[in-house]
Amino acid sequence: MTIHIADEHIRQYRDDGFCVVEGLIPPGQMEAARHRTIEICEDTPDWPTSHFQVLDPERYQAASGSALIAGIQRPAQQEEVFRVVADHPHLVEAMSRLLGAEVKRFTDQIGVKHAAITEHQGGRSYFHQDSYYWHIEPDLGCNCWIPMSAVDRGSIALAVMPGSHRGWTLIDHESYYDDPPMGHLQANFEPFQRHRIPVDQADPSEEVLLPMEPGDGLFFTNYTWHRSEPNCSGRTSAFYAIAYQVRDRAGSR
Numbered sequence: 001m002t003i004h005i006a007d008e009h010i011r012q013y014r015d016d017g018f019c020v021v022e023g024l025i026p027p028g029q030m031e032a033a034r035h036r037t038i039e040i041c042e043d044t045p046d047w048p049t050s051h052f053q054v055l056d057p058e059r060y061q062a063a064s065g066s067a068l069i070a071g072i073q074r075p076a077q078q079e080e081v082f083r084v085v086a087d088h089p090h091l092v093e094a095m096s097r098l099l100g101a102e103v104k105r106f107t108d109q110i111g112v113k114h115a116a117i118t119e120h121q122g123g124r125s126y127f128h129q130d131s132y133y134w135h136i137e138p139d140l141g142c143n144c145w146i147p148m149s150a151v152d153r154g155s156i157a158l159a160v161m162p163g164s165h166r167g168w169t170l171i172d173h174e175s176y177y178d179d180p181p182m183g184h185l186q187a188n189f190e191p192f193q194r195h196r197i198p199v200d201q202a203d204p205s206e207e208v209l210l211p212m213e214p215g216d217g218l219f220f221t222n223y224t225w226h227r228s229e230p231n232c233s234g235r236t237s238a239f240y241a242i243a244y245q246v247r248d249r250a251g252s253r
Helices: 007-016 027-042 080-086 089-099 130-134
Strands: 018-021 052-055 069-073 103-113 125-128 141-147 158-160 174-177 182-184 193-196 208-210 217-221 226-228 237-246
Touching: 007 018, 007 089, 007 217, 018 089, 027 069, 027 080, 027 103, 027 237, 080 103, 080 237, 089 103, 089 141, 089 217, 089 237, 125 130, 125 193, 130 141, 158 217
Parallel strands: none
Antiparallel strands: 018 217, 052 069, 052 182, 069 103, 103 237, 125 226, 141 217, 141 237, 158 208, 158 226, 174 193
16 A cells, blocks of 8 residues: 655645645554553563653552553664554655655654543643754654544644744743653653743644544644643543654754
């Protein structure tokens, strides 16, 4: 099976800073990655601890009593079930077409938003730009966000701000802590800060919220403002975010 990246996808990506490619990853491969993700959350594998981000263990623990994993960094380095998605030919083709050049994978990460979370933030993220973290030069990188189950309002869907990439300007971000806090898997839990565009600078009436099915791919530039919905669905949900950059041209700011 091949994937068709239409001229309309490319136009929207360039004009609005995002586009959605339906059916990017075949259902069986997406379900295998979702199933393995849930297994990892229930029983932490013997990987280097730097791969894992966990919720505050004073508030949340896995059924086994271990720290509850909410983020998995670079899982494709460790297991084939994730490499199948992160290096999928459909994904590589789409990235090449959207960026207009040969590409290479920059990073990958899985986010898990657990049904058990009761805090109001509920695993949501706020508007931010990925290049504030990654410092990839304008127009040289692209991120693909792939849900592992159906998403919509109140169930971890992403919202984007159309046209927010224009001018390739990084907005000054402010720092904040998640609620519940997240940190690295280590002996002494220390929460880490995230960064967001100040909330008074983002007009929610201008955003586009994107319901998606598992395996659909939301592509957006590293300068596109985006945020995620909380998990109010009553079920644990996860997503796979995979970033690519132009091969041999990418640099740091």
